[in-house]
Amino acid sequence: MARITAGIGCSHIPVLGFAHDHKRTQEPIFAPAFAGFDWTREWEKAEKPDVVILVYNDHASAFDMKIIPTFAIGCGERYAPADEGFGPRPVPEVIGHPVLAWHIAQSLVLDEFDMTIINEMTVDHGLTVPMTMMFGDVDAWPVKVIPLAVNVVTYPPPSGNRCWALGEAIARAVESFPEDLNVQVWGTGGMSHQLQGPRAGLINREWDTAFLDRLSGDSDALRHIPHIEYLRETGSEGIEMVMWLIMRGALGQATRELHRHYHVPASNTALGHIVLEPVEQAA
Template sequence: MARITAGVATSHVPLLGVAHDLKKDRDDYFGPIFAGYDWTRAWEQAEKPDVVILVYNDHASAFDMKFIPTFAIGCGESYRPADEGWGPRKVPVVHGHPDLAWHIAQGLILDEFDMTIINEMDVDHGLTVPLSMMFGDVAEWPVKVIPLAVNVVTYPPPSGNRCWALGEAIARAVASFPEDLNVQVWGTGGMSHQLQGPRAGLINAEWDNDFLDGMIGDTDRLRHIPHIEYLRETGSEGIEMVMWLIMRGAMGKRTAALHRHYHVPCSNTAIGHLVLKPDN
């Protein structure tokens, strides 16, 4: 049977991709950020996951105001890096796992989640930056990836409770897949940040670290945080953290932390990173 062995949470700040691509990841500014991922890179090499279900949000690369799915799952064979205005990142093509993706899509829809199924799309920094942070500079990504895109760009985004429940449903679907696969679930985005307006540059380290605390152990308090609290305490883009809750919901009742990293600043954003294992 397929099994979810770990969960990873990480910010997906586009500047991290720029730093990686320009070989600036060990300079004075970026060095402390990337150093917080060194443990994870070594751990991933040892873990050798077969598939990553990567939860992220598109930034007007695959979707635009013509259509905005709340939850979309990629069931295609491969996904090319998107051109976000300055050319595609020179990183490997992302290869999917259609059999597992379709199985999950079926399980989620029968579990009463209205999924949008995507067979062809380009993927932007929301997906490729986490892969670079975990695997570094590689000729091919060492895992198959199932993209799971969440709308956190246009109102209304899904609630944290709905995201957590989606993670629980993903876990049920993976557990019913007959092939022996080592599966990880990654939740990306965040942490506190606002990119525009009078509060641009907002970082709330106290709230961020309380959120990190809430991802660990057997509490489910994070699923009940209302949208207005994310907006008030973490800025307009802090709502991205509901995507971490999909990963957390997939981990089961209790988690243990294997690694934790928090750093301020990266551009005008806080960087958060967690590696969790189910501890049920």
């Protein structure tokens, strides 16, 4: 039986991809951001996950205003890095796991989630930057990836409660897959940031820290945060944090924090990172 063994939350700040690709990770402006992932890179080498279900949002690379799926799952065999205006990032091609992806897609649809199924697409920094932060400079990614794209760019984004419930449904799908696989679920995006308007540059360390605190333990209070609170407290782009709730929902009732990293500022946003493991509950 496949099993979800861990969850990771991670910002997908594009400038970190730039710093990595241009060999600037040790410069004073970037070094503190990258240092917080040293622990995770070593941990991943020991964990050796087979598949990562990577929850992210597309930034007008695979989707645009013509097509805006709320939830889209990649069922293809491979995904090339997207050209986001300066050419594709010089990182490895992402290799999918179509058998597990199709199983999850079928399970989610039968579980009453109306998924958009994608067989061909490119993947942008929302997906490739977290891969870089977790695995560093490699010739090939050491895991297969199932991309799960969420609309948090255009109104209306899904609620935190719906995202948490999707995570729970993903857990049911993975647990019903007969092959023995070590699966991780990553939620990316965030943390607090606003990219435009009078509040551009907004960072709310106190709110971010409270959000990270509540990801561990057995409370599901995070699923009930309304959109207006994300907007008010974390800026217009802080809504990306609902994608972390898909990861958290997939881990079950209770979790334990293994590692945390928080750094500001990284570009004009807060950088957040957390590693969680599910905790078995006594019967």
